[in-house]
Amino acid sequence: MAVADAQNSLAGGTTCGSLLQQLQQIWDEVGESDEERDKMLLQIDQECLDVYKRKVDQAAKSRAHLLQALADAKVELSSLLSALGDKTHVEIPEKTSGTIKEQLAAIAPVLELLWNQKEERIKEFSDVQSQIQKICREIAGATEQVGSPAVDEANLSLKKLDEFQSQLQELQKEKSDRLHKVLEFVSTVHDLCAVLGMDFFSTVTEVHPSLNDSTGVQSKSISNDTLSRLAKTVLALKEDKKQRLHKLQELATQLIDLWNLMDTPQEERSLFDHVTCNISASVDEVTIPGALAIDLIEQAEVEVERLDKLKASKMKEIAFKKQAELEEIFAHAHVEIDPERAREKIMALIDSGNVEPTELLADMDNQIVNAKEESLSRKEILDKVEKWMSACEEESWLEDYNRDENRYNASRGAHLNLKRAEKARILVNKIPALVDTLVAKTRAWEEDRGVSFTYDGVPLLAMLDEYAMLRHDREEEKRRMKDQKKFNEQLNTEPETIFGSKSSPGRAVGAKKVVGPRTNGGANGTPSRRLSLNAHQNGARSSNKEGKRDIRPVAMSKEDAASHVSGTEPVPASP
Numbered sequence: 001m002a003v004a005d006a007q008n009s010l011a012g013g014t015t016c017g018s019l020l021q022q023l024q025q026i027w028d029e030v031g032e033s034d035e036e037r038d039k040m041l042l043q044i045d046q047e048c049l050d051v052y053k054r055k056v057d058q059a060a061k062s063r064a065h066l067l068q069a070l071a072d073a074k075v076e077l078s079s080l081l082s083a084l085g086d087k088t089h090v091e092i093p094e095k096t097s098g099t100i101k102e103q104l105a106a107i108a109p110v111l112e113l114l115w116n117q118k119e120e121r122i123k124e125f126s127d128v129q130s131q132i133q134k135i136c137r138e139i140a141g142a143t144e145q146v147g148s149p150a151v152d153e154a155n156l157s158l159k160k161l162d163e164f165q166s167q168l169q170e171l172q173k174e175k176s177d178r179l180h181k182v183l184e185f186v187s188t189v190h191d192l193c194a195v196l197g198m199d200f201f202s203t204v205t206e207v208h209p210s211l212n213d214s215t216g217v218q219s220k221s222i223s224n225d226t227l228s229r230l231a232k233t234v235l236a237l238k239e240d241k242k243q244r245l246h247k248l249q250e251l252a253t254q255l256i257d258l259w260n261l262m263d264t265p266q267e268e269r270s271l272f273d274h275v276t277c278n279i280s281a282s283v284d285e286v287t288i289p290g291a292l293a294i295d296l297i298e299q300a301e302v303e304v305e306r307l308d309k310l311k312a313s314k315m316k317e318i319a320f321k322k323q324a325e326l327e328e329i330f331a332h333a334h335v336e337i338d339p340e341r342a343r344e345k346i347m348a349l350i351d352s353g354n355v356e357p358t359e360l361l362a363d364m365d366n367q368i369v370n371a372k373e374e375s376l377s378r379k380e381i382l383d384k385v386e387k388w389m390s391a392c393e394e395e396s397w398l399e400d401y402n403r404d405e406n407r408y409n410a411s412r413g414a415h416l417n418l419k420r421a422e423k424a425r426i427l428v429n430k431i432p433a434l435v436d437t438l439v440a441k442t443r444a445w446e447e448d449r450g451v452s453f454t455y456d457g458v459p460l461l462a463m464l465d466e467y468a469m470l471r472h473d474r475e476e477e478k479r480r481m482k483d484q485k486k487f488n489e490q491l492n493t494e495p496e497t498i499f500g501s502k503s504s505p506g507r508a509v510g511a512k513k514v515v516g517p518r519t520n521g522g523a524n525g526t527p528s529r530r531l532s533l534n535a536h537q538n539g540a541r542s543s544n545k546e547g548k549r550d551i552r553p554v555a556m557s558k559e560d561a562a563s564h565v566s567g568t569e570p571v572p573a574s575p
Contacts, residue, residue: 066100073107080114084121085157121156128164135171139178141223178222185230186211186220192237195286196244197293207233242283244292251300252279258307261361262314263321275300315357319346322364326371333375334382336457378453381445384438385455391431392467394424439464 027037098106129149186204193200204211207229208221252275259269269276275296278286286292323346327339349355401407401421407414442453442460453460 063100066104070100070104070107073104073111077107077111077114080111080118083154083156084114084117085159118153118156121161122151122153124161125151125156125164128161128168132164132168132171135168135175138175138222139171139224141221141225175222178227179220181227182211182220182222182230185227185234188234189230189237191287192234192241194289195292196237196241197290197295198237203233203237238283241286241292244294244297245278245281245283245286248275248292248297248300249279251297251304252276254304255300255307257358258304258311261311261358262307262318264307272300272303311357315350315360316347319350319360319364322361322368326364326368329368329371329375333371333378334385334455335371335374335378336454377445377449381438381441381453381460382455384434384441385460388431388434388438391427391434394420395428395431398424398428435464435468 023040026032126148129151133149189204190200192198193203201212208226210219210221211226211230252272255272256276256279258264274291278291290296320343323339323342326342327337330337346360349360350357398421401417401424407417439461442464445453446461455463
């Protein structure tokens with residue numbers, strides 16, 4: 001249209017025509033020849049042609065640039081679509097006709113939107129990859145800061161972004177797990193240090209400075225090296241705790257043994273309750289702060305050492321105390337021992353140093369236990385022996401009571417003696433059965449243990465056999481006395497017949513009586529209710545001078561008992 005306007009302008013003389021007329025007028029005025037005129041017009045035509053050629057060339061170049069720009073735009077559009085993926089929210093222009101500028105105008109907005117999306121996508125990728133890089137660096141324990149991660153702009157699809165985000169989530173979970181494990185280790189170290197009395201901060205910062213409580217949770221190191229060193233620290237502290245507890249329990253055991261050995265009062269023991277309270281505790285049960293501190297263990301060691309030194313001086317006192325307890329048990333059980341010899345033996349053992357005091361006292365404790373068992377096994381028989389001796393005492397009293405001619409007088413206390421006599425007769429009638437039972441039980445006891453049952457050093461069966469013989473002799477004596485009494489009465493009745501009067505009979509010769517057990521010194525230095533057989537025999541002889549004989553239960557000497565058991569008679573004492 002512009003070309004046509006130019007032609008019209010030239011044809012209408014608006015521009016070129018008017019100029020050509022002016023040129024003709026000038027030529028006419030000048031008188032230019034036709035040849036010169038034609039030559040100048042040809043020159044003008046050539047110059048006009050050159051101008052059109054240049055304009056055409058310029059237009060062609062401009063068109064070529066626009067086509068290249070359109071092609072580049074289409075390539076860039078394809079590249080952006082490929083990089084961002086198919087899931088874009090931008091409408092792709094489908095217009096492929098029209099002028100070049102129209103096509104460029106249609107594609108330019110789309111390119112701009114895709115460029116904006118690409119920039120945002122690159123930012124997202126960079127952010128995700130930076131976080132991944134940071135967590136990986138924390139796990140690796142790297143301290144050097146590196147540059148931003150390189151983003152692959154050729155692949156900015158949402159699928160790739162999701163892959164990075166999934167990787168980031170896994171790393172974040174791993175970081176959280178590691179951080180939780182680190183905090184657990186730190187808490188364990190804190191508890192162990194508290195129990196062991198150690199400085200927690202110096203211990204934990206030695207593993208890694210970031211583990212100090214002053215740093216934030218997210219700033220704590222979660223590297224493999226930190227976790228490994230924490231685990232080793234916990235194991236070392238647990239082993240130290242185990243060893244200290246074992247040491248403390250050993251010291252506590254020694255303390256208790258020494259306390260028991262020396263009868264330490266409870267007030268003094270309570271000063272070390274913090275040591276003995278964990279004597280049977282397991283490692284996990286000891287949680288009190290300072291319970292296994294070094295100074296506490298050293299304090300217990302000093303106390304054990306002090307008691308060890310004190311033990312030697314108190315050992316004799318304790319041993320003699322236990323010996324006294326043993327002697328008391330044997331005394332109550334009427335078992336004869338040699339206390340002086342036992343004490344001399346204890347002194348010799350302690351002074352020689354050939355036996356540990358604990359072993360000596362343990363042996364004495366065993367002796368005490370055995371003595372108690374022995375006493376318990378003898379208790380039933382001893383109870384019956386006591387009943388037998390008490391019954392014999394009542395029998396002796398009854399004999400004296402029956403010989404008293406004034407027993408029925410209305411004297412003060414006569415009614416009490418009468419009641420006692422009634423009870424004594426009932427008790428005396430039970431003596432034979434009691435003796436038989438006692439003999440049976442004693443024999444069963446001896447058969448069961450294979451040893452003789454002694455009462456204050458004298459065999460009990462020998463005492464019972466002697467008592468049975470004496471009781472039999474007494475019965476025979478009673479019969480003889482009864483017969484003698486009848487004979488005397490007959491003799492007294494004959495003079496009465498001759499002279500007409502009856503003389504009052506003389507006092508009958510006293511019957512043999514059973515005298516109750518008298519108190520003698522026991523074999524263990526304690527009171528005993530037995531008599532020696534020799535003493536009884538001598539007493540019997542002296543009483544026979546008055547017409548009486550004592551047959552109460554007696555304990556014979558060891559020699560006499562041995563003679564009796566073997567079937568031989570004891571040698572009587574000189575009158």
